[in-house]
Amino acid sequence: MEQYIFPKLTSYDALLLLKGMGMTITVTLLAIAIGLVVGFFIGLLRSLKIPVLSKLLLVYIEPIRNSPLVAQLFFAYYGIAMVTDFSPSAFQAAVWTLGINTSAFAAVIVYASIRSVEKGQWEAAYSLGMNYWKTFRLVIVPQAIRVFIPSFVGLCVNQLQVSSLVSLIGFVDLTRVGYMLTLRTYRPFVIWSIVAVLYFALSFPISKFARYAESRVKSYGKIG
């Protein structure tokens, strides 16, 4: 009787947890990749300060940053299928929604990083005959990246945590596995402890890296 109420976790359950963890990593990594590429271009375009375009980019960035990811996920997974012929799988909806969500935040970081480099740096490079792209690549990026990395790593940690929301559209990530095991075993204390520890194991090294990257930024010029 006791065994029925408190069944031990089987090796199958452990496998399931690992599988969920793998899916969490997959979704997060793909989303970060999308977010980095899209966010880079949007942030870069914004830094060009082209009047109308800048406003349009804000129309992309701000609604995404200022609405809950859950609403975005439901919109992508349930909403789009209702009005178009395309009905995304839970995986597609999860990756793209989290990716586009990441891109909006990444765009702001990219923009702020570029703007953090003093105007005089552009002017010095221009006055030496460099064009926009050479200046950007050789002078601006190497300086902006030091501002970018710690913030972006912080964003990655955050997106890893909020990726747990993709469980709400039925995608089987680590959190979803947690639900499933809880329902079957009725041992939420144990299960959610394990789930939390697994998230921590993914997240903590990244946070550590962020702090390391930050310390490198501050020791500017004394690296080489």
Place this chain on the structure above:
Amino acid sequence: MIQVRSVSKSFGSTIVLDELSIDFDKGVTVIMGQSGAGKSTLLRCINGLEKIDGGEIVVDGLSINEKKNIREIREKCSMVFQQFNLFPHLNALENVTLSPIHVLGLSKKKAQEKAMKFLEMVGLSEKIKSYPSQLSGGQQQRVAIARALIMEPSALLLDEITSALDPEMTSEVLEVIERIAREGTTMLVVTHEVSFARRVADRIVFLENGKVLADQKTEDFFGSNNERIMRFLQKIEFK
């Protein structure tokens, strides 16, 4: 060599250059005037860092109003800034070699050899591996001068290059400039250093309210009995 023809420039409702016309030829021209007279703006317009509202600037036959000329004009007129603007992620040598490699297309080795020559000229051959953050203000400014000289410009534009430096460093930078001037480099110098101007300038241009108030040989300028020039000189000499 540089022709400025009725150039106008405003920032908002403030007129900074008011249909200003002037020619610059070989030699050292010092541009003086109260702050806000348009001295720095004039240099920045010649370098294409500020877009002019009207008129034309022609450098070695290239009009700045044609967008495709701007980069070439900048190669011909290297600028040194008040705030040095060295690239902080590159050491002194890399700061100087960056544009020869990426603009002039020199090999790294050639660029470094050339850079060594100019770093020696500004007295910094010992500091080539130092990053800007490891150099004093005066040393940084001298690297910036070497960085501008290596482009072998037809004119060097110096925009208040000692204003951010304390007196000791000011003199080390001005000594370098004097040496370069004696080698016959054409320079447009915005400065408040009167004694330096007296020693180095062939010609002094005095701006007021975005116009040329005086344009004279150095000895004539300092012997001028123009009331406004006398008042200006008194004010900065007793500063």
